[in-house]
Amino acid sequence: DGVFSFVLLNTRDNSFFAARDAVGVTSLYIGWGIDGSVWISSEMKGLNDDCEHFEIFPPGNLYSSKTGGFRRWYNPPWFSEMVPCANYEPMILRKALEDAVIKRLMTNVPFGILLSGGLDSSLVAAIICRHLEGTKVAKLHSFCVGLEGSPDLKAAKEVAEYLGTVHYEFYFTVQDGIDAIEDVIYHIETYDVTTIRESIPMFLMSRKIKALGVKMVISGEGSNEIFGGYLYFHKAPNKEEFHVETCHKIKALHKFDCLRINKSTFAWGLEAQVPFLDKQFMDVAMNIDPEFKMINGDKGRIEKWVLRRAFDDEEHPYLPKHILYRQKEQLRDGVGYSLIDGLKAHASALVTDKMMQNARFIYPHNTPTSKEAYHYRVIFERLFPQNSARLTVPQGQSIACSTTKAVEWDAEWSKNLDPSGRTALGVHTSAYEPKLIADDATVNRKPSQAKIKKPRIDNAIHSTTVIVGT
Structure with missing residues (x-):
């Protein structure tokens, strides 16, 4: 009844089961090596360098090495x-x-x-x-x-x-x-x-x-x-x-x-x-x-x-x-509306109009449609350059955490495609309007308040990866 991702190994014949919780609260990925090995990892970075192909392990499923396929164990009405x-x-x-x-x-x-x-x-x-x-x-x-x-x-x-x-x-x-x-x-x-x-x-x-x-x-x-x-x-x-x-x-x-x-x-x-x-x-x-x-x-x-x-x-x-x-x-x-404006302004200072014009050639899959999206994509591709990695991210616009249904239900939503919930014009009581921020004030450059300091990657917990079978 809890949340989980696990691999269960049978030491008698080296077969195994892997499973993920009902909705996918925990993360899990599965990959295949060119030598026939199967890899299971709680993070994509655990597969990034060693697998010919990897993908998201589907929630509510289990994988059997004997059958080489998935079976859904969670199937509510x-x-x-x-x-x-x-x-x-x-x-x-x-x-x-x-x-x-x-x-x-x-x-x-x-x-x-x-x-x-x-x-x-x-x-x-x-x-x-x-x-x-x-x-x-x-x-x-x-x-x-x-x-x-x-x-x-x-x-x-x-x-x-x-x-x-x-x-x-x-x-x-x-x-x-x-x-x-x-x-x-x-x-x-x-x-x-x-x-x-x-x-x-x-x-x-x-x-x-x-x-x-x-x-x-x-x-x-x-x-x-x-x-x-x-x-x-x-x-x-x-x-x-x-x-x-x-x-x-x-x-x-x-x-x-x-x-x-x-x-x-x-x-x-x-x-x-x-x-x-x-x-x-x-x-x-x-x-x-x-x-x-x-x-x-x-x-x-x-x-x-x-x-x-x-x-x-x-x-x-x-x-x-x-x-x-x-x-x-x-x-x-x-958490504060100016965060959105600051992130967008920061990206605008780094991503040129020319870069956006060529975005469909550089990133034909899931082409960035804003400078902020382009900036995040550049970082992601540098960290995770494999094609399998970019395919784990869903395609499509997001409007106020919506799917494409938002535009299907009301065409007016197509006029403002910022993902902020405050783009729900006529619905949210305080509709979001981007602020005009001067170049020198694109971000709040005051020193960080003492309660939070800049995080460091090397202080973080790393992923768990299991190689199961060759």
Whole structure:
């Protein structure tokens, strides 16, 4: 029921099984050597130099050396994308999430929660605090990261004060974020703009959390995929398309958010747990008639209404109303909007218009469409030059964490293709507008605040690689 990637070797005949958890919270890759060997690694860099071809090990699958093929072991009813019709029962959904959170507290190591102040992490924190009430366990430690004055820092502090957690705020500057780009790409192993932007603050924060002696953190990933929490779901035309899109999002998590949460934390030896991706919880949540998940202003239903309603307890509130019904922020937006502008301005100073004109010839696969994307691609190709590596990153534009469905549902989305959630114009209450930044002020060049220093690759935990068979 947990998250895992493993290889099981039969020493009698040297056959083996390899398997990966249901959704792909942990990372795993499989490669083949020119001599017939099979390689399994938790990181792509473990295969980069020795395999003729390698690829992502598919989540929810096992591989047998005897058959030389994959077999799906995780195949829940929702995986077929058939539209469910179960009634929405708030108390059943609440109990399922509480169980998913509490089972992840069975640990004997120091732990805490990544608290952004948004709905998902705040609910998880509230459940933990209720569970710890009356026990001798120390107070829950909560952690938040952001630029000075960022929305997440303010919201997380308010939630922490309400719940009574021991709260830590980690600050970083835009320059810290820029300095971390190459380290982040090295560890996260992607050139996807959305994933890199969101990984930067988490990567910086994880180092500081580990330095405090914490070994495990709980996070809120997965909720937006399950409940259609991204803002482009406002445009879903019917419940059938809404549900199918949530299924697609969950199936793709291992290439985006799971990649970020797993590798950003493990880079510093920190383990991350994600209760929203608990198999039993997903079975409950994905079996709800998607009509209840649909955003409907006439009925007062905002994104993730079914989750909010399940924890809207008037007698014993889990959270204040304005937190319970706070609109979704993407991590890179919530930590401070100027981070996006700084990253884009930094890339613009390095990537010329001529380079962009020739991008389709230099990078015919997944051609970068922005200077920021081009900059990340250059770094990625230098670190991972094999064709197999570039093929592990999905193709296509991302708009507010969307797929191409966003433009299909509403053509207006095609007019602004920045991955920020604030490009959801007419949906987000504070639509993102890029700032005009002078050349001398493209980044905040003040010295880093003492709470976060520039990370170093050589301090990080390296990958685990297993060579299994020749």
